[in-house]
Amino acid sequence: MHNGQGVRQLAELGLALLLSSLIGWERAAQQKSAGLRTHTLVGIASALMMEVSQHGFTAVLGLQNVSFDPSRVAAQIVSGIGFIGGGLIFVRRDAVRGLTTAATIWLTAAVGMACGGGLPILALAVTALHFLVVRGYPLFTSRLIPETAATGFEARLTYRTGAALLPRLMETCTRRGFRIVQVKVERLPGRADDAARVLLGLEGAEDPTVLASELFHEEGVLDVEVSAAADDE
Secondary structure, eight states: OOSSOSHHHHHHHHHHHHHHHHHHHHHHHTTOSSOHHHHHHHHHHHHHHHHHHHHTTHHHHTSTTOOOOTHHHHHHHHHHHHHHHHHTOEEETTEEEOHHHHHHHHHHHHHHHHHHTTOHHHHHHHHHHHHIIIIIHHHHHHHHSOOOSOEEEEEEEEEESSSOHHHHHHHHHHHTTOEEEEEEEEEOTTOTTOEEEEEEEEEESSOHHHHHHHHHTSTTEEEEEEEEOOOOO
16 A cells, blocks of 8 residues: 555554544543544544545645645644534533533544644643543542532422422522522322422532422422432533
């Protein structure tokens, strides 16, 4: 094989496969919207485009009045990958989600470009830095920055209807310092106690276990379950 299609180029594509898969595995382990396959495909595609940028035009370089700038392909990768990253960012409950995952898509593209551009040491270094930032920084910042930001919770309650209990339950939540961002009530037909189930989306910095205990001791409440709301970075 020749003309940019040799063992070195295949090795660079293989390195892009390995490193982008590692980044995608970390995102998949965190159950993010873009996981193993997305990151791997972005990394491989970026590496291939860099190979094309370097070796795909050698046949015309010797022709008279023909010149080109290989860096233009890299610039188009940087611009084009923004469409994927933009599709991962959305707003939920007045908060922006998906920024970290979108950033890793950009980083994976850069790693793939480095592999395709013949810079394996830089690709390895950036992949290692990715794991340092994504996995290590939360542990580091949690010790330096007090956890005072509001956290999302979901409270699922089963209660007896007919006693205007739901407004009292919601008042308890707000009195405990939680903001109610979602209310979803579901009837439970077939039960002898005429019960209903409500899902309350809550935000606050207080201890949710204390709230769960107080809600459970309200007369007419049959069951309470409080859990952290799903969070997409």
